[in-house]
Amino acid sequence: MYVDSHCHLDPSTWGDDAGVDAVIARAREAGVTRMVTIGSGYGFDSAARAVAVAARHPGCVRAAVGLHPHDAREATPSRMEALFALADAPGVVALGEMGLDYHYDASPRDVQRDVFRAQLREAARRRMPVVIHDRESDGETLAILDEEGAWATGVLYHCYTGDVAMMETIVARGGSISIPGIVTFKNGDVMRAVAAVVPLDRLLIETDSPFLTPVPHRGRRNEPAYVTLVAAAVAQARGMRTDALAAATTDNALRFFRWA
Ligand SMILES: [Zn+2]
Ligand SMILES: [Zn+2]
Numbered sequence: 001m002y003v004d005s006h007c008h009l010d011p012s013t014w015g016d017d018a019g020v021d022a023v024i025a026r027a028r029e030a031g032v033t034r035m036v037t038i039g040s041g042y043g044f045d046s047a048a049r050a051v052a053v054a055a056r057h058p059g060c061v062r063a064a065v066g067l068h069p070h071d072a073r074e075a076t077p078s079r080m081e082a083l084f085a086l087a088d089a090p091g092v093v094a095l096g097e098m099g100l101d102y103h104y105d106a107s108p109r110d111v112q113r114d115v116f117r118a119q120l121r122e123a124a125r126r127r128m129p130v131v132i133h134d135r136e137s138d139g140e141t142l143a144i145l146d147e148e149g150a151w152a153t154g155v156l157y158h159c160y161t162g163d164v165a166m167m168e169t170i171v172a173r174g175g176s177i178s179i180p181g182i183v184t185f186k187n188g189d190v191m192r193a194v195a196a197v198v199p200l201d202r203l204l205i206e207t208d209s210p211f212l213t214p215v216p217h218r219g220r221r222n223e224p225a226y227v228t229l230v231a232a233a234v235a236q237a238r239g240m241r242t243d244a245l246a247a248a249t250t251d252n253a254l255r256f257f258r259w260a
Contacts, residue, residue, distance in 0.1 A: 054091035096131030129154030181214035
């Protein structure tokens with residue numbers, strides 16, 4: 001059994017609801033019995049769409065709702081209020097993904113920071129865990145997590161692409177690390193080195209589908225079924241059996257998202 005801790009089961013990618021349902025069915029056939037769909041990153045409305053997918057699949061899908069740094073420029077007080085209200089919906093287990101992306105700089109940096117802080121405060125108020133997107137923020141994401149006291153309710157660095165030292169900093173603060181399909185890439189040596197040493201109780205795996213498709217499916221759209229390939233590559237990097245890695249990462253995901 002596997003959990004895909006981070007995928008985007010957005011109908012805009014998969015055509016329609018039936019397309020999403022087919023992706024979920026393929027995941028289940030592959031042993032990926034649970035997945036967290038991230039309602040963030042596909043515009044403001046992706047949060048409501050993620051909640052709808054989770055509602056349609058209560059046995060195997062949970063949702064996170066948030067505003068991606070790419071979309072931060074779209075934030076208004078009333079839109080943020082509507083977004084946060086979605087966190088009350090059944091099946092919502094986290095806020096996010098949220099954070100800072102200074103690689104694309106799709107929204108002004110000061111706006112990214114403000115929207116990130118607003119979401120951290122809402123998560124703290126609700127005592128909900130957060131899913132973090134950090135790309136080339138040069139330590140600012142970590143500094144804001146510290147300043148906002150965000151670690152207490154659970155912090156997951158998704159698609160972790162940092163080095164071992166940064167991973168150790170995150171873990172020391174109580175955070176968890178999610179490894180994506182880059183770990184299967186030919187040029188994924190740095191990620192394999194990190195995956196080898198993340199403490200086993202803080203390690204999760206993800207596809208971040210529809211992007212970052214693992215080897216040997218490069219060129220195709222990524223989907224949760226392929227988290228099995230991420231598990232195999234992480235297990236190999238750690239010198240573990242894949243079934244043991246799958247069991248540990250499943251436990252960690254269920255605990256992090258308080259998925260009973
Ligand atoms: Zn992300
Ligand atoms: Zn994502």
